[in-house]
Amino acid sequence: MKGLAPVRNFIAGYFPIGKKIVFCDDDIKGFLEFDESKARHEKELVNLDSTIRRGFEECKSNHCRLWGVYPTPNGFFMKDTVSTDLKFCVGSFFGLINPGNKDLNIPVSEKEDYYRTLRMYQLDGCVVRLNFVAGKTAYYKEPGGMQSDPERKKKQEDAVEFLVKEFPDWVKRNPNRKSGFPEIRIKDSKKKDKEL
DSSP states (O other), rough: OHHHHHHHHHHHHOOOOOOOEEEEEEOOOOEEEOOSSTTTTTOEEEEEEHHHHHHHHHHHHOSEEEEEEEEOOOOOTTSSSSEOOOOOTTTTTTEEEEOOTTTTOOOTTTTHHHHHHHHHHHHSOOOOEEEEEEOOTTTSSSSSSSGGOOTTHHHHHHHOOOOOOOOSSTTTEEEESSSSOOOOEETTTSSSOOOO
């Protein structure tokens, strides 16, 4: 099976609807958690199990099915909060109460995490993000996998165009990001940011 979207779709089709699933990419090197008492406001995550349990508990409390972690492993940006509005849930590590392929069939391998975040927000009116935990990984920098695809930039551009058309009220291009790849930002301007 080639491509990230077919793999994610296979998993959603394999497990029963309502099953709690945790996804973790193979390039995650560990996790950081926010700690204001430290010089960099971060430390190694103490308990991954309690983080996973917290993600699913927050989903239950907020009547939604997707939770994620902060996308950047940097304590200066992380916060000791939980968001329940439209915030990006990075694809390298997240939890999902399986909606099944009928509700969540990912059509793009590039930006598939943005698509999942947007689609689950569209379905549930909420996604949970634990802003106090982040996975340690080097996006776009690890050898092999999707990074080795010579067509990756073109596929990214196609995915960005698709997302802008599919979710025009929530997706805008982000020319300020310095990744070297086409990027977007997401926001529901009709709803106020919610952090707990």
